[in-house]
Structure formats: C-alpha cells, structure tokens
Amino acid sequence: MLSRTADHLFWMARYMERAENTARMLDVNYQTSLLPQSAAVAEQGWRGLLSISELSYDYQQRYGAIDPRKVKDFMVRDERNSSSILSCLRAARENARAVRGTLTTEVWETTNQTWLEFNRLIADGLLTRDPAALFEWVKFRSHLSRGVTVGTMLQDEAFNFIRIGSFLERADNTARLLDVKFHAVESDFHGAASERDSEYDFYHWSAILRSVSGFEIYRKVYRNVIQPEKVAELLILRPDMPRSLSHCISKVVGNLKLVANEQSAETLRRAGRLRCDLEYARIDEILSTGLHAYLTQFLDRVGDLGLGISRDFLVATP
Structure with a gap:
C-alpha cells in the first residue's frame, strides 16, 4: 500500500x-x-x-x-x-x-x-x-x-490502518481523561476518610464512567459502590473493557503485526512491550507509585508509537 x-x-x-x-x-x-x-x-x-x-x-x-x-x-x-x-x-x-x-x-x-x-x-x-x-x-x-x-x-491493510488510528486515538483520550479527572478530585486511594461529600463523589465518578460508556460495565464487573481505584483499574487494566488502555493497545499491536514491514520491528517491539506492561500490571502498584506519573509516561509512549508508525508506514512528518 x-x-x-x-x-x-x-x-x-x-x-x-x-x-x-x-x-x-x-x-x-x-x-x-x-x-x-x-x-x-x-x-x-x-x-x-x-x-x-x-x-x-x-x-x-x-x-x-x-x-x-x-x-x-x-x-x-x-x-x-x-x-x-x-x-x-x-x-x-x-x-x-x-x-x-x-x-x-x-x-x-x-x-x-x-x-x-x-x-x-x-x-x-x-x-x-x-x-x-x-x-x-x-x-x-x-x-x-x-x-x-x-x-x-475487506479486512486488508487499509482496514488495519483504520483500526490502528482509531485505537491509538482512543487510548490517548482515555489516558488524558483519567489523568485530568483524578488529579482534579485528589482522591485518597488508601482508604483514609475523605472530607468530600459522598454524593458529589458518586456523581463525579459516574460522570467519568459515562464519558467512556463504562457505567453499566462497572456495575456488572464490580457490583458495588463506585470506588476511585476500581474506576482506574477498569479504564487502565481490564482487557475486556472496550475503551481501556489495555484493550486499545492490544488492538494496536494486533493490527500492527498484520501490516509489519522490514523497518517496523522496533515500533512493533515497543508496542508489544507496552501491551505486556499493561497485561501484567496491578492497580495497587500503579497507584502506589503515582497515577499521574504513570499516565504521563503512558501518553509519552503512545506519542512515541504514533511517531514510529508515521516513520515506518505513513507520509514523513516534518
């Protein structure tokens, strides 16, 4: 192509x-x-x-x-x-x-x-x-x-590049949404008593979930009150959540493999490593080291993937 x-x-x-x-x-x-x-x-x-x-x-x-x-x-x-x-x-x-x-x-x-x-x-x-x-x-x-x-x-190379674009953009957006919203609320992930009004918290986290069509999915998966750490887990690590970081990167890797060429090995390696990091990560480890730092690094890696895809397959970016 x-x-x-x-x-x-x-x-x-x-x-x-x-x-x-x-x-x-x-x-x-x-x-x-x-x-x-x-x-x-x-x-x-x-x-x-x-x-x-x-x-x-x-x-x-x-x-x-x-x-x-x-x-x-x-x-x-x-x-x-x-x-x-x-x-x-x-x-x-x-x-x-x-x-x-x-x-x-x-x-x-x-x-x-x-x-x-x-x-x-x-x-x-x-x-x-x-x-x-x-x-x-x-x-x-x-x-x-x-x-x-x-x-x-036809599910050929044209289809694959469309899918790569869709899922790369979706991963970027979900990470940005999580980063800004969690930072704004400054939730306590370690179970300490919160001074925030519980009703406000419910509507805030519900809004985040609804923005990614995840409210019903959260209820089905966790079956309890909305907790910030569970929201983070759902939107970062759940491979069966359509807008999670794990799901999106997995789709990017799958489609990249189908269009791989002689010069795309390094881009595919980086995408595969990112997928593995998400596959074997635990939410408590991510939160203990800092969600903002984790998501910032993720966005940098997604940006790097985009540049690699452009370099290997697309019109050269100045």
Missing part, C-alpha cells in the same frame, strides 16, 4: 474517533453542569475539559475567562481550533475523499453525510437549543462509521 494512502486512512480514523471523544466529554460536562454545584466547581469542570485536550492556552488567548457557552462554541464549531468537532469531522471527510477509491461506498457516504449533516445542525442552532442532542448525534455517527467500516470493508 502507498504510504500516502495509509496516512489518509490512519488520520481519517483518528479524526473521527477524536470527534466522538470530544462529544463524549462535552456531553458529560454539560450534564454535570446541570446538577446543583458552586460556581467554582462548575468552572473547574470546564477548565478540566480544555486541559484534557491541551487547549487551555488557545482558549484563553481567544476568549479569556472560562464561560460555558464559549467553551462549547470553541470545542464544537470553532474553525480556528484544530481539535473542535467541526475541524475533526472536516479533516476526517477530506482524508476519506483523498482515498475514495480505497473505501467502500458505504464508508465514504457515511463520512461525507456526517460532515454535511453536522453543518446543517450547527446552522439550525442545535448547539444552543439542545447541546446534549448534538453530542449524542456525533457519538451515533461515529458508531455508525465504525460499524459500516467493520461490516463492509
């Missing part, structure tokens, strides 16, 4: 996944903002959302103080924000158009229609009128795109 074709497929998938992840975080933050809470707590939630995407500086330069309406505009439809949902869906569509002949008709039409329909919904004022409906629509369209890809495409 031509490296330029692989590059377009890889980034098409990453941008679609990024649009969904942004919609998920916005939706949970919006729903949480409707609960009774102080202005300081509400502002912290929106500030954390910008921090997850590393957009705090850009937002401050353009808008100044934190304002929920401005944050939503910035994250959803600001063309100057390369990580806004608008920018991600446009980039996904443009990458798909560049490799139109490699995709099935269903995949192309789904991606193209998502872009066109999103613009119509924004023009109709859905973001202002019913933000939750817009976020749910974006998530649904991403699910549809993924389902159409799995259900209609």
Whole structure:
C-alpha cells in the first residue's frame, strides 16, 4: 500500500474517533453542569475539559475567562481550533475523499453525510437549543462509521490502518481523561476518610464512567459502590473493557503485526512491550507509585508509537 494512502486512512480514523471523544466529554460536562454545584466547581469542570485536550492556552488567548457557552462554541464549531468537532469531522471527510477509491461506498457516504449533516445542525442552532442532542448525534455517527467500516470493508491493510488510528486515538483520550479527572478530585486511594461529600463523589465518578460508556460495565464487573481505584483499574487494566488502555493497545499491536514491514520491528517491539506492561500490571502498584506519573509516561509512549508508525508506514512528518 502507498504510504500516502495509509496516512489518509490512519488520520481519517483518528479524526473521527477524536470527534466522538470530544462529544463524549462535552456531553458529560454539560450534564454535570446541570446538577446543583458552586460556581467554582462548575468552572473547574470546564477548565478540566480544555486541559484534557491541551487547549487551555488557545482558549484563553481567544476568549479569556472560562464561560460555558464559549467553551462549547470553541470545542464544537470553532474553525480556528484544530481539535473542535467541526475541524475533526472536516479533516476526517477530506482524508476519506483523498482515498475514495480505497473505501467502500458505504464508508465514504457515511463520512461525507456526517460532515454535511453536522453543518446543517450547527446552522439550525442545535448547539444552543439542545447541546446534549448534538453530542449524542456525533457519538451515533461515529458508531455508525465504525460499524459500516467493520461490516463492509475487506479486512486488508487499509482496514488495519483504520483500526490502528482509531485505537491509538482512543487510548490517548482515555489516558488524558483519567489523568485530568483524578488529579482534579485528589482522591485518597488508601482508604483514609475523605472530607468530600459522598454524593458529589458518586456523581463525579459516574460522570467519568459515562464519558467512556463504562457505567453499566462497572456495575456488572464490580457490583458495588463506585470506588476511585476500581474506576482506574477498569479504564487502565481490564482487557475486556472496550475503551481501556489495555484493550486499545492490544488492538494496536494486533493490527500492527498484520501490516509489519522490514523497518517496523522496533515500533512493533515497543508496542508489544507496552501491551505486556499493561497485561501484567496491578492497580495497587500503579497507584502506589503515582497515577499521574504513570499516565504521563503512558501518553509519552503512545506519542512515541504514533511517531514510529508515521516513520515506518505513513507520509514523513516534518
């Protein structure tokens, strides 16, 4: 496969996944903002959302103080924000158009229609009128795109690069979400009495789980009250949790093996080592050494994997 074709497929998938992840975080933050809470707590939630995407500086330069309406505009439809949902869906569509002949008709039409329909919904004022409906629509369209890809495409190298892009982006997002949210709450993982209101804690951890479609899964796996260390275990180490770090990296490794070439041995080795580290890790060891340090190192390794994949398979990055 031509490296330029692989590059377009890889980034098409990453941008679609990024649009969904942004919609998920916005939706949970919006729903949480409707609960009774102080202005300081509400502002912290929106500030954390910008921090997850590393957009705090850009937002401050353009808008100044934190304002929920401005944050939503910035994250959803600001063309100057390369990580806004608008920018991600446009980039996904443009990458798909560049490799139109490699995709099935269903995949192309789904991606193209998502872009066109999103613009119509924004023009109709859905973001202002019913933000939750817009976020749910974006998530649904991403699910549809993924389902159409799995259900209609030949599972060849093109399919593998799409999957690599999706799971690498998802792993990055889950790690960022965990890092920012756990740091904000400053939970005590060692069982000491907490001064925080238990009801607030419940809604906070529930929101984190719902942002990765993990609330029902948590209840099924642990069958008890929501505990921070169990949330961390579910989203980091559970291989059967679709958005956990372990599951995502395992999928990246599996697809990398299928497209391996003469120069990708080192990238595959690093990906395999990361998968093994997750497979044999224990949550108590991770928490005792520091969750923030662990997730920071994980994000560095995922970034390194992305660079390795670009070097070995895709168009060279300047």
